[in-house]
Amino acid sequence: MEIKGSTNIVGLIGHPVEHSFSPPMHNAAFKALEMDYVYTAFDVNPNDLKNAIAGAQALNIKGFNVTIPHKIEVMEYLNEIDEVASLIGAVNTIDFKDLKGFNTDGIGAIKAIGEVINVKNKNVVIAGAGGASRAISFYLAKYGADKLTILNRNVDKAQKLADDVLASVLIDDVSSDYIRNMDLDDADILINTTPVGMHPNVDDAPIASAEEMHDDLVVFDAVYNPNETGLLKEAIKAGAKPVYGIKMLLYQGAESFEIWTGKKAPIDIMEDALRTTLGF
Numbered sequence: 001m002e003i004k005g006s007t008n009i010v011g012l013i014g015h016p017v018e019h020s021f022s023p024p025m026h027n028a029a030f031k032a033l034e035m036d037y038v039y040t041a042f043d044v045n046p047n048d049l050k051n052a053i054a055g056a057q058a059l060n061i062k063g064f065n066v067t068i069p070h071k072i073e074v075m076e077y078l079n080e081i082d083e084v085a086s087l088i089g090a091v092n093t094i095d096f097k098d099l100k101g102f103n104t105d106g107i108g109a110i111k112a113i114g115e116v117i118n119v120k121n122k123n124v125v126i127a128g129a130g131g132a133s134r135a136i137s138f139y140l141a142k143y144g145a146d147k148l149t150i151l152n153r154n155v156d157k158a159q160k161l162a163d164d165v166l167a168s169v170l171i172d173d174v175s176s177d178y179i180r181n182m183d184l185d186d187a188d189i190l191i192n193t194t195p196v197g198m199h200p201n202v203d204d205a206p207i208a209s210a211e212e213m214h215d216d217l218v219v220f221d222a223v224y225n226p227n228e229t230g231l232l233k234e235a236i237k238a239g240a241k242p243v244y245g246i247k248m249l250l251y252q253g254a255e256s257f258e259i260w261t262g263k264k265a266p267i268d269i270m271e272d273a274l275r276t277t278l279g280f
Contacts, residue, residue, distance in 0.1 A: 001031055001038065008037045009059070010260055013052060013074075014067035017041040021277050022065055025253050028273035032266050037062070044070065053077040057096060063260035064094040065253075066101075071131070075101055087138050087168050090131060093256045102259060105132060106139030108252025109220065113189060116241050117218045120144035123186055127179055127207050128193035129157040132222055136191060137161060141170035149187075151179040184212050190235075192221045197229040206230040215239035224249050227280045250274055 012022050018041070026039035044052045049070055054077075056064065066074050071090040075081055078091070079099040084106065085091050091101030113119060124145050126133055129152040140148055148171060152158035158176035165174045184190060190213070196204050208231065213219065219235035224245030232242040253274075254265035 001027060003038055004036065006036055008035075009061045010037060010039050010063040010065075011061065012039075012041040012065040012067060013044045013049075013070055014041075015043055015045055015069060017043050017067065020067070021249065021274060022253060024277045025250075025270045025273045026257060029257055029266050029270050032269040033263065035261065035263070037261070046070070046073070049073055050077055053094075057099070060096075062096055063256070064096075065256055066092050066094060084138055084142055087164075088135050090135065092252070093259055095259050102256075103135055104252040104255035104259075105248070106135035106137075106142075107255050108248040108250070109136045109191070109222065110139050110143050111251035111255075112247035113191075113218060113220050113243050115247065116243055117189065119189065121146045122188040123147040123149075124189045124191065125149045125151065125182065125184060125187045126191040126193060127151045127182070129154070129161045129176075130193065132193040133191075134161055134164075136193060136222075137165050137174075138168065138170070141165055141168060141174075145171060147173040148175075150174070150176045151182055152176070153179055179207065182208060182212065184208065184214065184217060187217060189218045189220065192219075192223065192229075192231055195223065197221070197226075197231055198223045199225045202226055202230065204230065206234050208234060210234045210238035213238035213240045217241070218243060220248075221245050222248055225278065227278070246271070246274055246278065 023039050030037040078101045082102045085103035088103050093102040093104050150158040155178050162174045162176040217240040219240050220243035221229045221231045222245050223229050235242045257265040
């Protein structure tokens with residue numbers, strides 16, 4: 001990749017950022033499409049966030065991805081927030097054309113699941129009530145899921161999320177329960193947003209066993225390292241349809257790419273780069 005005086009800069013801000021998989025994914029896309037762009041990562045101390053956004057504008061940076069711990073506070077320094085990102089209350093993508101914030105995590109999950117099943121009119125069980133669950137829950141509502149059950153060890157947190165999603169009036173059947181009360185008999189889709197099974201804790205007991213699943217179930221695990229988590233192994237054992245966490249990572253990145261460039265993301269190129277970087 002040749003970096004010139006005309007090269008457009010996009011990147012990632014977070015703290016820390018050195019282990020990000022985004023630069024190889026995006027730079028492979030720019031290279032494949034022969035675009036004069038480069039993607040890099042910037043470690044931004046929380047105390048410097050306001051200055052980082054102002055500095056990026058001054059330097060004519062085209063776009064940012066935003067990761068922990070800046071996804072919420074960065075909203076203070078933007079001119080406009082996408083409707084669903086506003087409902088979620090967090091931003092992971094900034095387009096500096098209008099200084100507008102988006103959240104592509106949820107749409108990344110919808111598109112990943114969409115490779116196997118359309119979420120419209122489906123009964124979805126989602127484990128976890130943190131940031132990823134929040135982003136995915138609002139997008140499930142936006143894309144027409146019929147029923148959503150949010151499960152968590154802290155059921156009050158799950159109920160708070162359920163109340164917020166209901167208040168969006170995008171969906172009218174959202175409930176919460178303890179994660180130990182999981183019932184998948186009538187579920188079409190199970191989504192795990194908890195860190196259970198994430199490297200290095202790959203031997204943790206998964207949130208559901210094959211015996212609790214049925215063969216019409218679609219099981220999506222947002223954990224992408226390892227590629228095949230304990231939960232997905234159980235899904236395969238049950239004859240259910242697995243959806244891998246790398247796909248959410250891929251599609252959220254592709255969505256950001258399209259926001260910044262206005263061009264269709266080369267999904268296959270980006271996926272190959274991600275798999276190479278992750279080692280699978």
